[in-house]
Amino acid sequence: MEATIVSDKNKHYPVLLKEVISVISPQHGGTFIDCTFGQGGYSKEILKFNNSKVIGLDRDINSESIAKKIQDKFPNRLLFKNSKFSKINNLKLKDEDIKGIVFDLGYSFTQIKDEKKGLSFNSTGELNMMMGQNEFSASKVINNLEAQEIEKILKYFGDESDAKLIAKNIAKERKIKKIDTQSLVKIIEKSKRKKNYKIHSATKSFQALRIFVNKEISELIIGLMQSVKILKKNGVLAVVTFHSLEDKIVKYFFKSITENKSISRYEPKLEQKKIFFKMPLKKPIVPSNKEVQENPTSRSAKLRYIIKQEDVYEIESDISDKFSDLLEIENFGLKL
Numbered sequence: 001m002e003a004t005i006v007s008d009k010n011k012h013y014p015v016l017l018k019e020v021i022s023v024i025s026p027q028h029g030g031t032f033i034d035c036t037f038g039q040g041g042y043s044k045e046i047l048k049f050n051n052s053k054v055i056g057l058d059r060d061i062n063s064e065s066i067a068k069k070i071q072d073k074f075p076n077r078l079l080f081k082n083s084k085f086s087k088i089n090n091l092k093l094k095d096e097d098i099k100g101i102v103f104d105l106g107y108s109f110t111q112i113k114d115e116k117k118g119l120s121f122n123s124t125g126e127l128n129m130m131m132g133q134n135e136f137s138a139s140k141v142i143n144n145l146e147a148q149e150i151e152k153i154l155k156y157f158g159d160e161s162d163a164k165l166i167a168k169n170i171a172k173e174r175k176i177k178k179i180d181t182q183s184l185v186k187i188i189e190k191s192k193r194k195k196n197y198k199i200h201s202a203t204k205s206f207q208a209l210r211i212f213v214n215k216e217i218s219e220l221i222i223g224l225m226q227s228v229k230i231l232k233k234n235g236v237l238a239v240v241t242f243h244s245l246e247d248k249i250v251k252y253f254f255k256s257i258t259e260n261k262s263i264s265r266y267e268p269k270l271e272q273k274k275i276f277f278k279m280p281l282k283k284p285i286v287p288s289n290k291e292v293q294e295n296p297t298s299r300s301a302k303l304r305y306i307i308k309q310e311d312v313y314e315i316e317s318d319i320s321d322k323f324s325d326l327l328e329i330e331n332f333g334l335k336l
């Protein structure tokens with residue numbers, strides 16, 4: 001008889017942990033960068049291998065105290081920086097022997113539970129959503145941007161089909177009173193034309209705002225571009241995504257640096273760029289049924305990875321052009 005798996009709702013589960021460790025192979029030693037340190041779930045597992053080292057990054061200062069405890073357990077083998085991963089270049093790692101770089105995107109269990117961060121639609125008080133090292137809060141966005149700009153954020157970052165109506169109602173309501181988390185939830189609920197019984201009415205809009213406030217599109221694009229430069233030969237870049245927008249960006253980027261565009265025989269011969277990475281699996285690795293049962297939020301996680309085949313620093317990709325429309329939307333934040 002199969003044992004029933006009970007999910008502990010108060011526990012942090014590192015997603016796809018076994019799978020991530022298996023693709024980056026820390027058992028052979030070397031230095032690994034954990035770009036989204038969080039609770040240190042991946043870092044701790046890497047450090048269990050005696051000749052491994054970790055450089056952990058997180059934009060949230062709360063990760064620092066967690067890192068200190070792990071440093072006590074594994075002396076001199078963990079360096080933690082409270083930094084955004086788009087700033088990975090500041091670490092000057094060009095000549096280091098970097099064997100693996102991991103991203104586990106989005107927010108952590110601890111962050112969503114933190115009332116002050118206001119990431120959840122159950123939070124009370126001011127709209128915040130800042131994960132750390134931000135320039136503006138969600139309150140600034142909702143209470144100051146033009147209705148058309150809010151509409152685009154909700155539509156393109158959250159795939160919200162009622163974006164227009166929600167934005168119109170936000171613009172109307174904020175004339176009367178400043179909008180906070182719970183009043184935003186009410187506006188969204190009122191604006192939704194059809195009730196979705198699978199997800200909360202505010203899920204998509206909250207996701208969109210979080211992505212916008214934390215500039216997650218440019219963070220990801222810059223983080224990926226920097227990572228492929230500093231990896232050494234045979235080094236692995238592994239990325240866990242949680243929603244289709246992130247996955248689309250990672251998938252496109254990996255394709256753009258592992259394949260040459262196919263050239264039609266009727267077209268003049270174009271210069272082919274050199275390929276320095278390989279992608280062993282075209283399809284993403286997803287959590288097992290057991291993991292989803294234990295940690296239901298893992299169900300939308302996808303792990304993709306690539307392996308560097310030569311020591312080169314300059315890598316070409318047209319990723320910024322490909323997603324220029326999303327980057328333009330992100331720039332609405334410049335006036336806040």
Ligand SMILES: C[S@@+](CC[C@H](N)C(=O)[O-])C[C@H]1O[C@@H](n2cnc3c(N)ncnc32)[C@H](O)[C@@H]1O
Nearest residue numbers: 014036038039040041042058059084085104108
């Ligand atoms: C899903 S959690 C990672 C959990 C981690 N793998 C673990 O097992 O504990 C994502 C973490 O990434 C951090 N983060 C998100 N965007 C970031 C960015 N641009 N730069 C640095 N850290 C970021 C968040 O603050 C959060 O702590």
